[in-house]
Amino acid sequence: MTETRVFFNFDVTADSHTLAAYRQRGGYQALEKVLKGMQPIDVENEVKASGLRGRGGAGFPTGMKWSFVNKQSPVIYLCCNADEGEPGTFKDRWIFENTSHQLIEGMIIASYALKVRHSFIYIRGEFDLPYRRLMEALKEAKEAGLVGEKILGTEFSCDIIVHQGGGAYVCGEESSLLTSIEGFKGYPKNKPPFPAVKGLYQKPTVINNVETLATIPWILANGGATYAAIGTEKCSGTKLFGVSGHVNRPGLFEKPMGYSYKKLIYEDCGGILGGKELKAVIPGGSSTPVLLPSEIETLTMDAEAVQAAGSMLGSGGVIVIAEGTCMVRLLQVLSRFYAHESCGQCTPCREGSAWMNDIITRISRGKGVKGDLERLECITKGIMGNTVCALGDAASMPVNGFLKKFRHEFEYFIEHGRSMYDGRLEI
Numbered sequence: 199m200t201e202t203r204v205f206f207n208f209d210v211t212a213d214s215h216t217l218a219a220y221r222q223r224g225g226y227q228a229l230e231k232v233l234k235g236m237q238p239i240d241v242e243n244e245v246k247a248s249g250l251r252g253r254g255g256a257g258f259p260t261g262m263k264w265s266f267v268n269k270q271s272p273v274i275y276l277c278c279n280a281d282e283g284e285p286g287t288f289k290d291r292w293i294f295e296n297t298s299h300q301l302i303e304g305m306i307i308a309s310y311a312l313k314v315r316h317s318f319i320y321i322r323g324e325f326d327l328p329y330r331r332l333m334e335a336l337k338e339a340k341e342a343g344l345v346g347e348k349i350l351g352t353e354f355s356c357d358i359i360v361h362q363g364g365g366a367y368v369c370g371e372e373s374s375l376l377t378s379i380e381g382f383k384g385y386p387k388n389k390p391p392f393p394a395v396k397g398l399y400q401k402p403t404v405i406n407n408v409e410t411l412a413t414i415p416w417i418l419a420n421g422g423a424t425y426a427a428i429g430t431e432k433c434s435g436t437k438l439f440g441v442s443g444h445v446n447r448p449g450l451f452e453k454p455m456g457y458s459y460k461k462l463i464y465e466d467c468g469g470i471l472g473g474k475e476l477k478a479v480i481p482g483g484s485s486t487p488v489l490l491p492s493e494i495e496t497l498t499m500d501a502e503a504v505q506a507a508g509s510m511l512g513s514g515g516v517i518v519i520a521e522g523t524c525m526v527r528l529l530q531v532l533s534r535f536y537a538h539e540s541c542g543q544c545t546p547c548r549e550g551s552a553w554m555n556d557i558i559t560r561i562s563r564g565k566g567v568k569g570d571l572e573r574l575e576c577i578t579k580g581i582m583g584n585t586v587c588a589l590g591d592a593a594s595m596p597v598n599g600f601l602k603k604f605r606h607e608f609e610y611f612i613e614h615g616r617s618m619y620d621g622r623l624e625i
């Protein structure tokens with residue numbers, strides 16, 4: 199049986215990103231169907247029926263998020279989160295480069311359902327080709343009457359405003375993203391109030407990831423129930439998984455939820471580089487707890503299964519680590535990232551992420567001292583659950599995961615002043 203594809207359903211060619219090519223593969227038919235034959239509430243119900251869950255990392259049900267917005271509010275905003283900052287994640291950029299129109303169509307459909315007149319795309323500032331492709335597609339869509347005033351000759355009007363990101367990982371956090379669009383420093387805010395109640399410019403706002411919104415046209419074209427039938431019962435549909443690290447064929451794959459990690463690594467990605475043994479897998483972007491080969495042996499790629507294994511499906515960035523990699527040095531790279539990206543607004547994250555990085559760096563330079571591992575664990579306890587946004591947790595989870603699964607490597611480094619892998623392949 200051929201697998202359903204929401205994204206990888208066309209061959210990428212020199213012009214497959216254009217409006218003409220998108221239309222040829224059925225593009226904008228869902229929008230026409232929606233605007234000319236459905237009420238906004240029907241669209242929301244279809245999305246609810248699909249069981250679609252947000253693809254930005256937390257997996258919140260999309261239809262439910264939309265239903266939290268008071269549709270009687272005179273102004274409602276939709277923001278597409280295209281910051282894509284989590285290390286190991288590279289799916290949204292593929293959507294921009296190859297099928298920006300799919301996102302635009304999804305955003306106009308979502309805007310119709312949510313009664314939005316102005317919607318926003320917050321796109322990662324470092325993106326070049328993805329940004330240019332998006333702007334080309336928006337120009338085409340506006341000229342074709344698919345965005346702007348009286349779309350497709352109906353009474354519905356909606357503009358899409360593109361905002362280039364501030365170059366910080368934290369700006370992908372939803373409240374920080376809104377603050378950044380408003381022109382302020384991208385500091386996250388305490389919740390409640392949630393953006394659905396008080397978001398951009400104090401108005402009710404829905405924030406959804408690129409992949410989430412680009413899935414909407416398929417759901418409206420094929421029906422929510424058809425989408426719900428793909429994947430697992432609680433985690434429906436397909437998802438884009440970006441595989442990086444020590445595999446023979448890294449890349450982006452579209453798989454139904456519930457697919458096997460082992461198949462992904464050994465069949466789709468051609469196995470481990472150099473025929474080495476698998477050492478570990480970070481299953482959903484660098485902040486998600488690391489898993490051992492025994493833990494992924496029968497593990498399926500869906501939120502419930504990965505959670506039961508002690509980690510998270512996250513943004514779908516699968517980082518594969520081969521035998522021979524020094525986990526101390528790998529954690530040092532990760533902790534440096536999170537310490538650098540902490541916005542500094544709240545003390546546990548600002549101080550804690552820097553302390554963790556200092557201690558791990560010290561260990562990785564052969565200067566670790568007795569008690570360092572306990573100190574690290576104590577710091578993560580002080581951070582987790584005590585910060586304004588989840589970046590604090592994101593910085594702590596890899597530390598806990600690495601210490602739990604690879605403690606002996608850290609102990610060896612402290613005791614001998616060097617890696618147990620020195621002289622062998624390291625990351």
Ligand SMILES: Cc1cc2nc3c(=O)[nH]c(=O)nc-3n(C[C@H](O)[C@H](O)[C@H](O)COP(=O)(O)O)c2cc1C
Nearest residue numbers: 252253254279281282283370371372406407410588
């Ligand atoms: C530090 C941090 C960074 C984040 N970065 C992103 C990001 O780059 N893209 C994204 O879609 N969500 C990101 N999120 C999650 C968003 O806050 C939000 O949950 C998501 O955009 C909601 O969209 P969804 O419901 O479609 O998943 C981040 C969260 C945190 C705490």
Ligand code: SF4
Nearest residue numbers: 541543544547585587
């Ligand atoms: S948890 Fe970290 S990134 Fe988030 S608001 Fe606090 S200091 Fe800033």
